[in-house]
Amino acid sequence: MGSEGKEKVLRTISAAFENKRPISADDTMDTVEEWDSLGHLSVLTELDKAFGGKVAGIDGMSQARSVREIISLLAEAKVID
Numbered sequence: 561m562g563s564e565g566k567e568k569v570l571r572t573i574s575a576a577f578e579n580k581r582p583i584s585a586d587d588t589m590d591t592v593e594e595w596d597s598l599g600h601l602s603v604l605t606e607l608d609k610a611f612g613g614k615v616a617g618i619d620g621m622s623q624a625r626s627v628r629e630i631i632s633l634l635a636e637a638k639v640i641d
Contacts, residue, residue, distance in 0.1 A: 565640025568610060569631050576606040588626040603630075614639045 566585065574583040577594045589595045595603070604622065607630070608615040615621060618637045624630045634640045 565634070566631055569607070569634060569640065570627070572606050572610040573603050573627060573630070576602040583627060585628050585631060586626075590625075607634075611639050 570583050570585070573587075574581075577583070577592065577599065580594060581592075583592070587595075589600070592599070600622075604615060607621075611634070614637070615634070618633055618639070620633050621630070624633060631640070
């Protein structure tokens, strides 16, 4: 997986939480205080904006509970390398 796509995902998720702390691929809904249902909606909205509307239609994104899972889903959908 290309690091550029992964880094963009990390930056975008961090921005969705208003940069309260750096986000890593190891973060989950359990490790990020702001990542509740509303926070998840913000993450999905920001990712959809960042990747030109390609995120909204990806199956499983609404159930993803970790950054690593989001990255994997984006890679499977060929949104990132």
